[in-house]
Amino acid sequence: MSGQSPVPSQSGLDPDGARRAATTQPARLAGPAPSASGGTDEALRRFSAGVAHDLGNILTVIRGFTELLASQHRQPPELVDGLQEILAAAIRAGQLGEELVVIGQRYVPESIGVDLNAVVQELLPVVKGWLDQSVQVRAELSPRPVRVLADPQGLRAMLAHVCAFAKSGMPQGGTVSLTTSQVDAVPSEGATAPGFGYLSVADTAGPLEPEHLAHVFEPYYALRVLKRGTALGPALVRGWMHVLGGRVEISARPDGTVFSLCFPLESAAAARPSGAS
Numbered sequence: 502m503s504g505q506s507p508v509p510s511q512s513g514l515d516p517d518g519a520r521r522a523a524t525t526q527p528a529r530l531a532g533p534a535p536s537a538s539g540g541t542d543e544a545l546r547r548f549s550a551g552v553a554h555d556l557g558n559i560l561t562v563i564r565g566f567t568e569l570l571a572s573q574h575r576q577p578p579e580l581v582d583g584l585q586e587i588l589a590a591a592i593r594a595g596q597l598g599e600e601l602v603v604i605g606q607r608y609v610p611e612s613i614g615v616d617l618n619a620v621v622q623e624l625l626p627v628v629k630g631w632l633d634q635s636v637q638v639r640a641e642l643s644p645r646p647v648r649v650l651a652d653p654q655g656l657r658a659m660l661a662h663v664c665a666f667a668k669s670g671m672p673q674g675g676t677v678s679l680t681t682s683q684v685d686a687v688p689s690e691g692a693t694a695p696g697f698g699y700l701s702v703a704d705t706a707g708p709l710e711p712e713h714l715a716h717v718f719e720p721y722y723a724l725r726v727l728k729r730g731t732a733l734g735p736a737l738v739r740g741w742m743h744v745l746g747g748r749v750e751i752s753a754r755p756d757g758t759v760f761s762l763c764f765p766l767e768s769a770a771a772a773r774p775s776g777a778s
Contacts, residue, residue: 564591611654612745614767617647617681617700620656627657628679631664635674643681649698649764655741656700656762662734663702663760669729670706670758678703686769697747697763708753717751738762 570576571584621640629638667677679702686696709717709727716722718739723730735751742749742762750761 560591564588567591611652612650613653614648615651615653615656617649617651617698617764618642619646620651620653621679621681621700624657624660625679628660628664628677631661632668632677633671633674636668636671637674637676639676639678641678641680643683645683647681647683647698648767650767651745651764652741655745659738659741659762660700660702662731662738663762665734666723666730666760667702667704667706667758670704670727675705675757677705683766686766695769696766698766699761699763701759701761703754703759704757706757708755709751709758711753714751714753718749 567584567588571581571588576584621642625638625640632638664677667675679700682699682701684696684699706729713727716726718735720736721732723735724732738760739749742764745764747762747764750763752759752761
């Protein structure tokens, strides 16, 4: 089969390739992580993972025979054009299937130690490119390095989805603020509350009502109900953070919405006894 490069997404989310980088990583699967929010979420994760698996098998056949037909000589031009359209649609559907793997929390990320301050500084020009010129971007970095465990490609894609949510809520312009901070582990009776590194993204699109905040991470809710972001964006962010051992929080403030990505600290993993889970 040919080595044709993937067809770019038509969502407009990712002018610099963050979405494709996140959805073309090696498919390494694990069992679904325990659900912290009840049986409904667990059922959705299992369903997403199952659909992604079956969809992948079907698309492999479609792409294989389409590429085979397209490679044959003396095909009428209109047939070749049609086959290319089929192939492009199959590639886009494959990207969707890989996103479902993340939502199903069966993807195992390449977690390495990174400094969130350095990540924000590196991606700041990219973030400005994702947003309209009428949107100002500010960075407020922690005075000390914030060393966390994260998947760099996944982190970039998560930031792209959160920025897409912010951008769509500010068609007339506004401000996006990226803030890093760290909360160290806190000893308590019988246990130690783990510390986290935070990357928060705040917009000035106006606050969301509590009834909306409770549903933002459901697939398609943000796009269909709020007309913001992408269909699976918030759900993907939650899936990525869950498999990293972190979490994502959303909150409203008087002038907008704040997404807080909470990553496990690198120091906590280094201090964990060998073989501990």
